[in-house]
Amino acid sequence: MLKSSKRLIGKSILAGLVASALGISPAIAQNYPNKPITLIAPYAAGGDSDFSGRNLAAVASKLIGQPVVVQNVVGASGTIGSQKVSAAPPDGYTLLVSRGGSQAIVPALDSKTPYKWNDFTMISLLDFNPVVCVVKNDAPYKTMKDLIDAIRANPGKLNYATAGPGTTQHLAVEVMLSQLGLPSTAAMMIPYKGGGEATTALLGGQVQFICNNLTTMVGQIKGGAMRALVTSTPNRLKDFPDVPTAKEMGIGNLEQVMGWSGLYGPPGLPAEVVNKWQAVLKEVAKDPAWLRGNDTVGAIPAIRSPQDTEKFAREQFELYSKLGTQLNLKK
Incomplete structure (x- = not known):
């Protein structure tokens, strides 16, 4: 009995030391969440992360039983909001809407990005x-x-x-121009x-075209404010059967570029928090309102x-x- 008690005490001390190193206590992780959660979208309102x-x-x-509050922290191609989460306490109360641009493209292209692609706890x-x-x-x-x-011609x-x-x-435009044998300067980027x-810039006539994620523009396309010319999907979109695929237009490499969102946390997020969110997300995946929103x-x-x-993020x-x-x- 004495040896068993000592082992239990030893395990408790070890768990406490590990939790302390992560900056939280086991009790906090086990009682998670007991206050509102901030979900940082690293791009502006109205975009895909939003x-x-x-x-x-x-x-x-x-x-999850607590308010989940979206906060837009914009700038530097999504890196400002992403860095804020990577530096946040690993307690599960500051999470990130990860995006392909900020979590894969920017770290892959810019060596000065203030974080690496895997400097986060990947939840889903x-x-x-x-x-x-x-x-x-x-x-x-x-x-x-x-x-x-x-x-x-111009x-x-x-x-x-x-x-x-x-x-x-x-x-997306760089890939398209490259496949067409044109330099990057053939069309000018306005950030x-x-x-x-x-999207608003296009509608306002400030630019001539945009290759953007469908989620941001679907309303304007369906409403007739925009004309869709091509899609990056392998097959034509069910809601837009008249829009040809990139492969049909001779720019099949555009299929390689796809927007995506994920849920990330700071590095060292406790397993209890990740497991809690996994359980919640299993229910989210079946929720009619969430599915309807995506549709x-x-x-x-x-x-x-x-x-x-993590496997997908690495491949991206x-x-x-x-x-x-x-x-x-x-x-």
């Missing part, structure tokens, strides 16, 4: 976002061929909007704070295990690192 965060928060708040993927290239409804470009011909004259260098919107602002904007549900999320980082080398985009 949508994914709010679509999740609306359902998760009810399931949330959704995938096809990329669609669009123009304003009154633009003279009726097809993707029209737009490509205009870029060839190199450097047409502008396109992005959420910043190294984002999905930027890389904005987020996908929502980039409304053309997002594809993609909730995964932490292990599958390696893909963009390779693309960056091929396209001479690394710095």
Whole structure:
């Protein structure tokens, strides 16, 4: 009995030391959550990270028993908000809506990024976002061929909007231009704070086209304010059967570029917190409101295990690192 008690005491002390090293106590992890959770979207309101965060928060708040509050922390292609989470206490009260741009593309292309692709605790993927290239409804470009011909005929004259260098919107155009045998300067990038602002810039006539995630633009496309010219999906979209695929238009490499959202935490997030969120996300994945939200904007549900999320994130980082080398985009 005495030896057993000593072993239990020893384990308790060890658990306490480990928890202290992580900056939290075992009791806090076991009682998680007992206060509101901040979910940082690293791009501007109206963009894909904002949508994914709010679509999740609306359902998760009810399931997890505490308010989940979305906070937009924008700037530097999503790295400011991402860095804030990577430096946050690992207690589960500050989480990140991870994005392909901020978590894979930027770290792959820019050696000065203040974090690495895996400097986070990966909880799950949330959704995938096809990329669609669009123009304003009154633009003279009726097809993707029209737009490509205009870029060839007027190199450097047409502008396109992005959420910043190294984002999905930027890389999609770079991949397209490269496959067409055109330099990066054939079309000029105009950076904005987020996908929502980039979309607004197109509607305002500040740029001629944008290759953005469908989730940000589906309402304007369905409403007729924008004309979709091509999709990055292997097959035509069910809601937009008249929009040709990238492969049909001779720019099949565009399929490599896809937007996505995930749920990340700071490094060292306790297993109890990760497991809590995994249990919540299993219910989220079946929730009609969450599914309906994704369907409304053309997002594809993609909730995964932490292990599958890390595997996917690694593959994305390696893909963009390779693309960056091929396209001479690394710095």
